[in-house]
């Protein structure tokens with residue numbers, strides 16, 4: 271089958287649309303909502319290859335959402351859409367994952383999955399595989415590749431695995447591994463549809479900023495709704511072209527570390543002026559959270575700064591010190607540096623953090 275043609279299960283899904291579109295249910299609060307996976311419509315089987323920190327976070331978001339009355343509403347997304355194709359407009363997928371497989375190598379990793387996910391009712395529909403990726407890949411409708419980037423080649427190059435991926439949706443979150451690289455490993459004629467996605471560490475608290483790479487040809491709506499649904503379980507999503515993935519990795523993947531440094535700096539200043547350390551961490555973190563909340567609701571940072579800078583006051587005094595220290599240029603350069611390093615790592619180069627001119 272050529273790569274342009276939809277895999278079998280997508281076509282089957284399309285045929286189910288008319289029927290399932292008529293299936294509505296009365297939610298406990300009286301609202302009418304589309305019922306994901308009504309009894310006649312089988313759910314999807316989702317297999318996570320490499321179910322460690324990120325795999326558990328994503329499965330946790332999905333399973334938690336499935337136990338709520340409104341799977342679509344689990345993550346609250348303030349009304350304003352960011353540029354590009356973003357989360358609020360996406361409808362509920364016609365079919366949701368309701369069977370799960372998690373693959374690891376070590377028994378200890380399997381026990382971790384159990385201890386972190388067994389609290390969700392959907393865990394009853396989960397199987398954990400140790401040292402067997404093939405069986406659950408064969409059974410899967412959707413594959414989430416969440417192993418370390420260096421394991422991708424070894425795992426997917428197996429001929430049986432390539433065959434098991436045929437006609438399926440494979441979502442990779444492996445940093446620095448492009449969709450083209452994965453497609454090349456699977457083979458030119460493989461009908462597996464590969465999507466590259468970059469979540470971040472805040473997935474653990476369902477606050478990830480996830481960038482989903484657009485693809486050519488575009489993902490059919492049924493699939494894009496599904497991918498969006500999965501990743502809105504762990505935070506916000508935005509679709510951007512694959513050419514932006516290195517910059518996205520720098521901003522969203524490295525971003526939490528950069529923000530943590532700024533947070534530490536706020537705390538250091540507060541502690542230097544006599545604030546108790548523990549309270550200072552809470553104060554700085556909540557202040558950053560409140561500020562980002564305002565920006566995500568549409569407040570422009572420059573307006574926000576002006577609003578809190580009383581003429582002759584303390585805020586403008588502090589802001590000017592930050593400007594003298596070239597905070598904006600320095601942080602922007604850190605993002606640019608991380609983008610360059612991400613692109614070089616993606617090309618397999620090593621030792622790429624050597625000194626560079628300004």
Ligand SMILES: NC(=O)c1ccc[n+]([C@@H]2O[C@H](COP(=O)([O-])OP(=O)(O)OC[C@H]3O[C@@H](n4cnc5c(N)ncnc54)[C@H](OP(=O)(O)O)[C@@H]3O)[C@@H](O)[C@H]2O)c1
Pocket residue numbers: 319320321322323324325373374375376377379380403416417418419421425443444445446468469470471472523
């Ligand atoms: N962590 C982040 O913030 C973040 C953000 C964005 C993207 N990512 C990407 O997400 C991926 C996973 O990161 P992570 O932090 O979740 O790593 P992790 O916690 O180390 O998880 C990797 C998992 O892969 C399993 N694994 C290793 N070899 C395997 C094999 N041959 N077959 C099946 N499973 C295997 C490991 O199990 P064993 O220990 O039993 O071998 C482990 O559970 C990486 O590619 C990373 O680039 C991570």
